[in-house]
Amino acid sequence: xxxxxxxxxxxxxxxxxxxxxxxxxxxxxxxxxxxxxxxxxxxxxxxxxxxxxxxxxxxxxxxxxxxxxxxxxxxxxxxxxxxxxxxxxxxxxxxxxxxxxxxxxxxxxxxxxxxxxxxxxxxxxxxxxxxxxxxxxxxxxxxxxxxxxxxxxxxxxxxxxxxxxxxxxxxxxxxxxxxxxxxxxxxxxxxxxxxxxxxxxxxxxxxxxxxxxxxxxxxxxxxxxxxxxxxxxxxxxxxxxxxxxxxxxxxxxxxxxxxxxxxxxxxxxxxxxxxxxxxxxxxxxxxxxxxxxxxxxxxxxxxxxxxxxxxxxxxxxxxxxxxxxxxxxxxxxx
Amino acid sequence: xxxxxxxxxxxxxxxxxxxxxxxxxxxxxxxxxxxxxxxxxxxxxxxxxxxxxxxxxxxxxxxxxxxxxxxxxxxxxxxxxxxxxxxxxxxxxxxxxxxxxxxxxxxxxxxxxxxxxxxxxxxxxxxxxxxxxxxxxxxxxxxxxxxxxxxxxxxxxxxxxxxxxxxxxxxxxxxxxxxxxxxxxxxxxxxxxxxxxxxxxxxxxxxxxxxxxxxxxxxxxxxxxxxxxxxxxxxxxxxxxxxxxxxxxxxxxxxxxxxxxxxxxxxxxxxxxxxxxxxxxxxxxxxxxxxxxxxxxxxxxxxxxxxxxxxxxxxxxxxxxxxxxxxxxxxxxx
Numbered sequence: 307x308x309x310x311x312x313x314x315x316x317x318x319x320x321x322x323x324x325x326x327x328x329x330x331x332x333x334x335x336x337x338x339x340x341x342x343x344x345x346x347x348x349x350x351x352x353x354x355x356x357x358x359x360x361x362x363x364x365x366x367x368x369x370x371x372x373x374x375x376x377x378x379x380x381x382x383x384x385x386x387x388x389x390x391x392x393x394x395x396x397x398x399x400x401x402x403x404x405x406x407x408x409x410x411x412x413x414x415x416x417x418x419x420x421x422x423x424x425x426x427x428x429x430x431x432x433x434x435x436x437x438x439x440x441x442x443x444x445x446x447x448x449x450x451x452x453x454x455x456x457x458x459x460x461x462x463x464x465x466x467x468x469x470x471x472x473x474x475x476x477x478x479x480x481x482x483x484x485x486x487x488x489x490x491x492x493x494x495x496x497x498x499x500x501x502x503x504x505x506x507x508x509x510x511x512x513x514x515x516x517x518x519x520x521x522x523x524x525x526x527x528x529x530x531x532x533x534x535x536x537x538x539x540x541x542x543x544x545x546x547x548x549x550x551x552x553x554x555x556x557x558x559x560x561x562x563x564x565x566x567x568x569x570x571x572x573x574x575x576x577x578x579x580x581x582x583x584x585x586x587x588x589x590x591x592x593x594x595x596x597x598x599x600x601x602x603x604x605x606x607x608x609x610x611x612x613x614x615x616x617x618x619x620x621x622x623x624x625x626x627x628x629x630x631x632x633x634x635x636x637x638x639x640x
Numbered sequence: 641x642x643x644x645x646x647x648x649x650x651x652x653x654x655x656x657x658x659x660x661x662x663x664x665x666x667x668x669x670x671x672x673x674x675x676x677x678x679x680x681x682x683x684x685x686x687x688x689x690x691x692x693x694x695x696x697x698x699x700x701x702x703x704x705x706x707x708x709x710x711x712x713x714x715x716x717x718x719x720x721x722x723x724x725x726x727x728x729x730x731x732x733x734x735x736x737x738x739x740x741x742x743x744x745x746x747x748x749x750x751x752x753x754x755x756x757x758x759x760x761x762x763x764x765x766x767x768x769x770x771x772x773x774x775x776x777x778x779x780x781x782x783x784x785x786x787x788x789x790x791x792x793x794x795x796x797x798x799x800x801x802x803x804x805x806x807x808x809x810x811x812x813x814x815x816x817x818x819x820x821x822x823x824x825x826x827x828x829x830x831x832x833x834x835x836x837x838x839x840x841x842x843x844x845x846x847x848x849x850x851x852x853x854x855x856x857x858x859x860x861x862x863x864x865x866x867x868x869x870x871x872x873x874x875x876x877x878x879x880x881x882x883x884x885x886x887x888x889x890x891x892x893x894x895x896x897x898x899x900x901x902x903x904x905x906x907x908x909x910x911x912x913x914x915x916x917x918x919x920x921x922x923x924x925x926x927x928x929x930x931x932x933x934x935x936x937x938x939x940x941x942x943x944x945x946x947x948x949x950x951x952x953x954x955x956x957x958x959x960x961x962x963x964x965x966x967x968x969x970x971x972x973x974x
């Protein structure tokens with residue numbers, strides 16, 4: 307592995323080109339304009355090899371997922387991302403090819419999402435690689451999407467489709483029997499490369515469409531729990547209305563018990579949000595404009611707790627952690 | 641070790657109290673106001689156990705040094721810090737007492753430096769603890785101190801005293817023979833707990849006193865090299881004018897060869913900066929106002945490279961990396 311200085315110069319400095327506040331990564335700090343009437347949105351995510359990704363995972367995909375997970379947090383607040391910091395702790399035996407792959411993946415997604423590398427830190431460790439991204443965005447001060455804004459009577463919506471990420475992980479772990487090859491590939495791809503819903507988040511914030519939002523990372527039921535608790539409300543989720551992809555449908559057709567994986571598995575990075583009933587038409591139009599499914603899947607009401615209802619309105623019994631945790635843990639039930 | 645959720649709730653959420661943009665650490669992202677006509681200064685530093693600190697180091701001091709190293713980078717740009725993110729990768733066997741100590745140290749320095757915890761990430765690792773702080777500050781847009789602002793004829797100044805950090809590390813490693821006990825304690829303390837020069841940095845930026853600045857972390861000679869290269873100039877450093885503490889003087893009296901440790905050792909976190917000759921009186925006054933030594937230790941001129949001169953003007957021969965690196969490495973000599 308090359309020395310820190312060479313790694314930065316060779317692989318990272320090009321990622322900072324054109325971003326004057328990054329000072330070519332020759333500075334210990336970076337600057338960016340504050341921006342009048344704007345709030346800065348900031349989020350950080352850390353991935354550890356062996357915990358969040360595997361040594362054999364393609365490094366470019368690791369880099370892209372790392373960045374996208376943070377961008378998804380920016381999207382959930384309605385922010386427009388502009389830059390990020392990268393901190394890397396690497397063991398001396400880590401191959402330079404791996405680092406080059408990581409940088410290649412970051413470069414690709416930088417251009418997809420119009421963000422630049424502003425700075426970071428590169429150090430050595432005796433343990434597995436630890437990667438942190440801190441991402442920055444801007445949002446008009448009075449338009450930030452928060453987790454506590456839902457009101458009783460609000461509709462509940464989710465973007466895209468739910469469950470692919472969790473099913474994709476099962477595919478990659480060889481834990482999903484008899485899934486057709488093409489469907490398995492689609493699901494694995496969604497797990498490895500989530501799609502941050504930046505355009506949607508910005509449109510929801512700027513148009514004043516949503517009252518509250520979160521990105522679905524812990525699982526649909528658990529993240530709905532976050533919104534319900536944040537607002538001090540009860541929420542119901544209509545399982546039959548939850549959008550699933552064709553690939554997930556193929557899995558569910560053969561193994562209906564995986565409905566629970568879909569509802570609680572997480573790693574979806576779709577936006578879950580609430581809106582007034584009067585916004586229904588606007589949201590249909592927005593979905594058309596953005597060419598992205600937006601599904602109405604439940605509602606908020608006075609009370610507390612999350613109810614998951616089947617198509618006939620009967621409560622569904624779920625046993626997986628996202629749900630059980632929320633039901634039984636006194637810390638989470640307030 | 642308690643679960644991530646409990647660690648955050650018990651030890652970290654109190655550090656975010658009173659900072660509304662941190663959302664009680666219940667959000668995946670934080671917000672802060674952009675600030676009209678202000679730039680945001682951001683910097684990140686990562687410490688790895690076994691590399692940057694030792695398992696037996698008091699965890700509160702580890703936390704405080706982690707934060708202070710980042711605050712020193714903010715100081716070098718003239719910024720006023722207001723918050724930080726903390727990312728922690730911990731092995732399952734790490735004691736909760738250790739984490740509590742880390743949080744205690746952070747709490748103490750938060751109140752010293754008026755900053756708040758805005759967010760972060762807590763994950764597990766199979767390797768040693770890896771800690772990252774990303775610190776934020778603000779500085780008027782047109783007053784940011786940069787590394788490339790020196791002009792030929794500028795005076796060179798440094799704050800406080802130089803060499804204590806590097807000598808303190810030798811004391812802690814038992815590599816400094818015959819140092820009196822009190823002096824050894826003072827030096828070790830300076831290594832363990834650097835003092836970010838925030839007031840000075842802000843005064844230099846706001847008063848327009850300095851043309852360029854850097855904090856001394858790599859070593860006085862190496863960091864002067866950064867300023868000289870940044871400006872495309874030569875610099876001379878007058879070794880006899882470099883301020884040393886009484887404790888360092890005691891070491892140098894017995895072991896004059898440690899002058900090289902002082903000049904190249906690093907970990908000083910003092911500010912090294914340039915100013916016009918016409919600012920000499922103002923800087924004497926500023927030193928009095930801040931009750932802090934500011935020493936004139938050299939100057940910039942046309943040309944390239946750093947010359948270290950002894951009291952009679954003869955060049956000093958230094959062999960340690962900071963210096964040799966700069967002289968011999970073609971990448972660094974442009």
